[in-house]
Amino acid sequence: MTDVSRVLDVADKGLEQSLDRLFDLVRIPSISTDPAYKADCRRTAERIVADLTRLGFSASLRDTPGHPMVVAHFEPKAAQGKVPHFLFYGHYDVQPPDPLDKWTTPPFEPEKRTGKDGVVRLYGRGTADDKGQLMTFVEAMRAWIEATGTLPIKATILIEGEEESGSPSLVPFLKENKAELTCDAAFVCDTSMWDAKTPAITTRLRGMVKDEITISGPRIDLHSGAYGGPAANPIRILSKLLSKLHDKNGKVTIPGFYEGVGEVPKEIKQQWQKLKFSDRKFLKEVGLSVPAGEKGKGVLEQIWARPTAEVNGIWGGYTGAGTKTVIPSQAHAKLTFRLVGKQKPEKILKAFRAFAKAEVPKDCRIEFASYGSGSPASEIAETSPLIRKSAKALKDEFGRETALVGSGGSIPIVRYFKDVLGMDSVLIGFGLNDDALHSPNEKYNLSSFHKGIRSWVRVLDAVGR
Ligand SMILES: [Zn+2]
Incomplete structure (x- = not known):
């Protein structure tokens, strides 16, 4: 058995316990915008620190003027030569659950339910944004460590508790801890897949x-x-x-x-065409039917690359x-x-x-x-080895080409990592459009969680080589 298949095996067998750990996190109402939940935010951070410490990380809770950060490092054993060092980012805070009467089950009592469509979903505030997502890489690392005693990379984990309230402490924290947090690149797990079957990496942010x-x-x-x-x-x-x-x-x-x-590379344009995105449906949803914008450019190109x-x-x-x-x-x-x-x-x-x-x-x-100096686009070349290796790892898991997508808006953390730490970010996430982020009945599909863990097992292997 190769390392990867052994690790995947451990991840599969441990799925129930992985779910228990996720649910334990979801049970703590770590609402960062409401001061009444300050102690709960701290408790969530402490729990993550304890968990990562048990895993063999040197983990610590770091106080900030707002909610604490979690920082953890893992030195791989018997590293032959220089292994790459990556930062993994997620956030443990959540949005307020209101309106409460719209929830089928209480927001902080997570529940696994099978829908009429046979799909198993995990309900609760934060199951998708972002506790479920951040736990995909934590659980993948756990499987690696259980199966092999180590990780194929050097890892630093940064989990913040203020993402839902605008991350006021983040930039000062990155500046103060620049040497400790600067890695070869960052992996950010807070985005979506293209659809339930197609994995995605976000490479372009305007x-x-x-x-x-x-x-x-x-x-x-x-x-x-x-x-x-x-x-x-x-x-x-x-x-x-x-x-x-x-x-x-x-x-x-x-x-x-x-x-x-720049022009979008032909290969990428072809890939976007294969996503079968309907420009008509996109416009129809907002009550429009006539495409505006640059003539000869489709919706995806317009919002991702123009x-x-x-x-x-x-x-x-x-x-x-x-x-x-x-x-x-x-x-x-x-x-x-x-x-x-x-x-x-x-x-x-x-x-x-x-x-x-x-x-x-x-x-x-x-x-x-004057409204400040603005911010340039964040783009990472689709041809970069890190993107290629990650995309291949996701393809191996899902059996489908990984969509290299863009986002019309910006994701501030990517900018901060670039500006303060000089690092590129690779955005991999397993959310779906119907996860109801910030809304009642937020959910994360069990398949997102399970395949998310398995994907990270493969990504860690791929980028470690
Ligand atoms: Zn989020």
Whole structure:
């Protein structure tokens, strides 16, 4: 028997105990946003520390101004040469369970139920987000250690307790413990599969930069009869400016906007096509039917691999009941730009501002509000050895090609690991779209948990080689 099949065997035989340990964690209401549960958050962290210590990790609870962190290290025995060192991230805190009356069984009394469809699901707050997920790699490591006495890699585990409340302590903690936490790369387990049968690795997350503009014209609001004609109207100037942001093919017209935007490799495009994603269904769900955005690009490419310029809000003049014959003195708009590839947020902001200024006539003014410097996209090359090895390991478990997917939004932890620790993140998770994260009756499929553990057993082996 190879190491991996021995370890998988141990993981399978120990599944019931793995479930017990998960349920023990779910029973503690570690709601990070509500101060009433502060002691429960701490108790959850202590339990994880105790468990990892028993496993042979040097584990500790680290106090922060908020809820404590769990940090644990494992030195593999008899490491031949240099083994890679990876960080594994999850969070033990959960969202409040309200509304309680919508739960079929109490949120902190986890239950395994078989549905009419024959699918076994684990119900309870945190079963999916993120206790069930983080336990997939913990249980995989346990199986490795039980079967072989060691791990095929050097491992550091970081479990935080403030993810659901915006991670206020995380960046300072990463900075203070930079040397201890910096690894070759991070594995983050807080994302989903493509569907119940298809594993996924998220390799592309868009960045973002925000801006707000105010165009000022006349000193005061004017009578549109007395001044209509000669007086510049800031709303007209603003709407003309905004209408020029895109051309008839949906491309952004700001000069230099597409600098650093690469084409999606053919191989990846083909893979996305094979996912059989329905653009029509996607739009129909939100009451639309006509695809907007860049012509010739499908929905997946648009949200995973293309940048955008969006107007989020626009206001000015009289918007109350009835009418008012006025030429307003000011008009405003809020904008966001989603970024991909090597687009630099500060350059995009500069280019947009130059573009906007050029649209404003001489006796009007434009001002910009500052919303920080934004963040670039986080992308990890689909061809990188770490992605290839992880994707192959997941394929071996599921018997299906691993989908290398993107996410239109951002996942802050990935940015923090990159900015503070200089590490890339590999996002592997086993959640499903219907897990009801943050909602009543949150669940994690038993198959997500079981195959998740088995997947990590294989990933650890693959990336250790
Ligand atoms: Zn989460």
